[in-house]
Amino acid sequence: MDRIPSVDLTDFISGDPQRKQKFINDIGKAYEDIGFVALKGHFLEDQLVDKLYAEVKNFFKLPVEVKKRYEIPGIGGQRGYVSFGKESAKGKKEGDLKEFWHFGQYVEDNDELRKEYPENVEVKELPEFNRIGKETYRMLEKTAKYVLRALALHLGLKETYFDDYIHNGNSILRPIHYPPITEEPKNAVRAAAHGDINLITLLMGAQGRGLQVQRHDGVWIDAIAEPDELMINVGDMLSRHTNNKLKSTIHRVINPPRELWGTSRYSIPFFMHPISSMKLDVLESCIDKDHPKQFEDITAGEFLNERLVELGLIKK
Structure with missing residues (x-):
């Protein structure tokens, strides 16, 4: 496979059983084979994407001292601003060459979860x-819900299996700025090779090349979405829950050629997380004599905390 498979969500929600089943088959196969798809027919309108990129650029252009006012201590970077070089990939000591912002869940009907999550940070x-x-967060969350419904059916589960777990889930929208590279990086890249923590990640067409996905034979391929597509990949939580039937694929953002070092790159992934109490225990339907249970029982909250420690975002 030299390119990421493409699917169209309108097939799944068309009301046509054959189109719906074809979507389920295609996305299921892609996630078993490489863990990534390019998705058309999502709920993000072009106009909203354009406005978002304009606002994201406005934020990152603010003076450093202004941005730092929105860096909130003690919450592991879960909301607000995270400054340049703070995050590193699991097992890597060099910080990634990026700064970013976190929008989190907008809880509307659950006081307990509202207390559990840090509040969103408002840029005055x-x-x-x-x-x-907030509007982008909602549209990506809606898109992710239908993708997970298709995957539930692919796994032999009830279509709405994931719905209650992702309603008010601890999902994150992360606008990222990779600033111009001003000197030879010492072992650092814009985002080192990693797998995502969450259930699935939705990435709107990042500006310019850079994202690469590692096939199971070790070969890296470029992951380039069309302007109307979202790149959507499996995260470690979903991989664990399915006994690695659905693959959480290692990916990275490489540094550009030297002649493009003077340019910024922007990327805006949405990390779909469930509520912290969701059990990520391996599904019985994903265990057989050829595929014994690979993972210990754990909740989503416990798993997230472990990974944030490994990433250096919170201390033990």
Whole structure:
């Protein structure tokens, strides 16, 4: 496989049983083979994407001292600003060459979860940044719900199996700025090779090349979405829950050729997380004599905490 498979969500929600089943088969096979798909027919309108990129650029252009006011201590970077070089990939000591922002869940009907999650951080200088971020969050969350419904059917589960776990889930929208590279990086790349922590990740067409996916034979291939596509990949939580039937694929963002070092790159992934109490125990339907249980029982909250420690974002 030299390119990421493409699917169209309108097939799944068309009301046509044959189109729906074809979507389920295609996305299921892609996630078993390489763990990535390019998705058309999602709920993000072009106009919203354009507004979001404009607001994200406005935020990262703010003076460093202003941005740092929105870096909240003690919450592991789960909301607000995270400054350049703070995050590193699991097992890597060099910080990635990026700064980023986190929009989190907007809990509406659960006081316990509202207390559990850090509050979203409002940027006073840019009210549209806050509004457009929330609207984008909602549209990506809606898209992710239907992708997970298709995967539930592929796994032989009830279509709405994931719905209650992702409603008010601890999902994150992360606008990332990879600043121009001003000197030879010492072993650092824009984002070192890693797997994602969560259930699935939705990435709107990142500006420019850079994202690469590692096939199971070790070969790296470029993952380039069309302008109307989202790149959607399996995260470690879903891989664990399915006994690695659905693959959480290692990916990275490489540094550009030297002649493009002077350019910024922006990327905006949405990390779909469940509520912290979701059990990630391996599904019985994914265990047989050829595929014995690979993972210990754990909740989503416990797993997330372990990984945030490994990433250096929270201390033990």
